[in-house]
Amino acid sequence: MNILRYLPLLFLAWAMNAFADDNWQGGEASKLLPEVEAILASTDIGLNDLFRIAELTNPDMAVARIEIEARNGRMQQAGMYPNPEFLIAANEMYIDDPSFHKLKVEISQSLPLGGRLGAATDAARVGVEQARENEFQTRRMAFGRVQEWWADQIYFREMDAAFVELVAGADRNLAMAQARFESKAAPEAHVTRAMLEIFDLQVAQQQFQRNRVRSEADMKILFGGIDIPAGRLSDQLYANSQISGLSEDDGSLTTDHPALREAKLGVVAAEAKLKTARKERIPDLNFFVAYGNSLPTEEKFVEGGISFPLPIFSRNQGRILETKALVAMARHEEKFTTHRLESALSLARSRQHTTQQQRVQLTEQILPAAERTLIQAQEAYRLGRVVFLELVDAQRTYKEVLLRTVENRRTQVSVDAEIMSLLGLGPYADHGGIE
Numbered sequence: 001m002n003i004l005r006y007l008p009l010l011f012l013a014w015a016m017n018a019f020a021d022d023n024w025q026g027g028e029a030s031k032l033l034p035e036v037e038a039i040l041a042s043t044d045i046g047l048n049d050l051f052r053i054a055e056l057t058n059p060d061m062a063v064a065r066i067e068i069e070a071r072n073g074r075m076q077q078a079g080m081y082p083n084p085e086f087l088i089a090a091n092e093m094y095i096d097d098p099s100f101h102k103l104k105v106e107i108s109q110s111l112p113l114g115g116r117l118g119a120a121t122d123a124a125r126v127g128v129e130q131a132r133e134n135e136f137q138t139r140r141m142a143f144g145r146v147q148e149w150w151a152d153q154i155y156f157r158e159m160d161a162a163f164v165e166l167v168a169g170a171d172r173n174l175a176m177a178q179a180r181f182e183s184k185a186a187p188e189a190h191v192t193r194a195m196l197e198i199f200d201l202q203v204a205q206q207q208f209q210r211n212r213v214r215s216e217a218d219m220k221i222l223f224g225g226i227d228i229p230a231g232r233l234s235d236q237l238y239a240n241s242q243i244s245g246l247s248e249d250d251g252s253l254t255t256d257h258p259a260l261r262e263a264k265l266g267v268v269a270a271e272a273k274l275k276t277a278r279k280e281r282i283p284d285l286n287f288f289v290a291y292g293n294s295l296p297t298e299e300k301f302v303e304g305g306i307s308f309p310l311p312i313f314s315r316n317q318g319r320i321l322e323t324k325a326l327v328a329m330a331r332h333e334e335k336f337t338t339h340r341l342e343s344a345l346s347l348a349r350s351r352q353h354t355t356q357q358q359r360v361q362l363t364e365q366i367l368p369a370a371e372r373t374l375i376q377a378q379e380a381y382r383l384g385r386v387v388f389l390e391l392v393d394a395q396r397t398y399k400e401v402l403l404r405t406v407e408n409r410r411t412q413v414s415v416d417a418e419i420m421s422l423l424g425l426g427p428y429a430d431h432g433g434i435e
Contacts, residue, residue: 035052044234046234047150048427050149050150057223058224059224060142061138064138070126074127079278081117082112089103090103108286111286113284114280114281115281123276131263133262140258144417144421147413148414150413151237151417152215154237155410163201163208166398167202169378169395170194174195176381193388194388197396237409238412256424257422258424262386267331274320277322281316284309284310286307286308286309288303288304289302290302348418352415356412372399374394374398
């Protein structure tokens with residue numbers, strides 16, 4: 001029986017099976033680029049468009065989706081039986097006469113007992129569910145950063161308009177100071193002070209330009225290297241909160257936040273691992289069957305046997321102790337996550353209330369008063385009724401109020417994004433992923 005001649009065929013079959021799945025690439029980004037290009041080609045790009053681009057290109061979201069694929073593979077592997085072992089052996093060869101020996105083919109197989117594979121599969125299945133919740137959480141966080149970036153771009157645009165207005169007012173002050181200085185009605189210090197006010201405004205504008213450079217770096221991270229034409233972003237910073245009518249009872253962090261759901265699943269996963277560790281106390285059952293012949297007599301023989309390790313010294317005590325600790329840790333993590341989310345929501349609601357109060361005061365009371373005061377001071381200085389420092393003070397007050405008003409609208413967007421992310425409102429609602 002020349003069994004050795006079959007070895008090349010057996011090796012080829014093993015190689016084809018081992019490398020059958022090595023061409024997996026992961027992800028579908030290349031198929032999604034045309035949709036991104038179509039959005040970028042439009043005249044106006046809205047916030048929802050940015051959400052969609054991020055869903056297709058954001059690296060963190062892509063990693064979260066790939067993690068689900070990895071966990072699915074782990075679950076599939078957890079339920080598989082160990083591979084059988086195939087052995088071709090020449091044994092009992094006599095040294096004095098090597099022609100006397102045995103040639104045999106043996107197959108051995110390990111059988112996990114006690115439902116170990118089922119427990120391991122259940123634990124891995126919970127891991128897949130955790131990965132899905134992590135994807136939802138990653139998506140909410142990415143969308144929050146996208147809304148922050150969008151708000152920054154609109155904020156820069158509105159601040160540019162505010163600085164144009166402020167510089168125009170400062171130029172008028174400088175013109176009046178120069179006119180009064182030339183008519184010897186005011187000292188040159190008034191002109192110098194007016195020039196300093198313009199210089200301060202230019203310095204502030206330069207600071208905003210540096211912020212824009214940092215924002216461009218954030219864009220590369222958020223959108224996976226995609227350049228978003230900020231000049232074609234539509235909309236403007238809204239004056240009122242988008243969720244101002246939301247009551248304290250709207251939205252439930254207890255059941256609806258993916259981070260909390262993931263933490264709850266963490267407890268389930270830890271308990272499943274503990275169950276698996278307890279089942280692993282029972283060792284595998286091993287059996288083998290062999291067939292061969294004795295040379296040179298060509299006598300056929302059959303062998304078989306069963307082996308069962310005795311769990312005398314190791315009964316998986318350490319693994320059981322470890323998984324018990326992991327269960328306790330998971331339960332503490334669930335409590336911590338609950339408190340963290342509730343605290344974040346409470347703080348965000350407080351910021352929302354404060355920001356709305358400030359908005360009313362700024363837009364309805366302080367800004368109109370500051371504008372009237374500036375107009376009156378400019379006219380009074382032109383007529384020589386007030387000193388220049390009063391005009392400068394009125395100009396600075398109006399500048400501060402105007403910039404704070406724009407900043408207040410920017411803060412409102414940030415608060416709304418945080419609350420919408422926490423409660424899963426609007427585009428932040430969880431769904432099945434990329435469609």
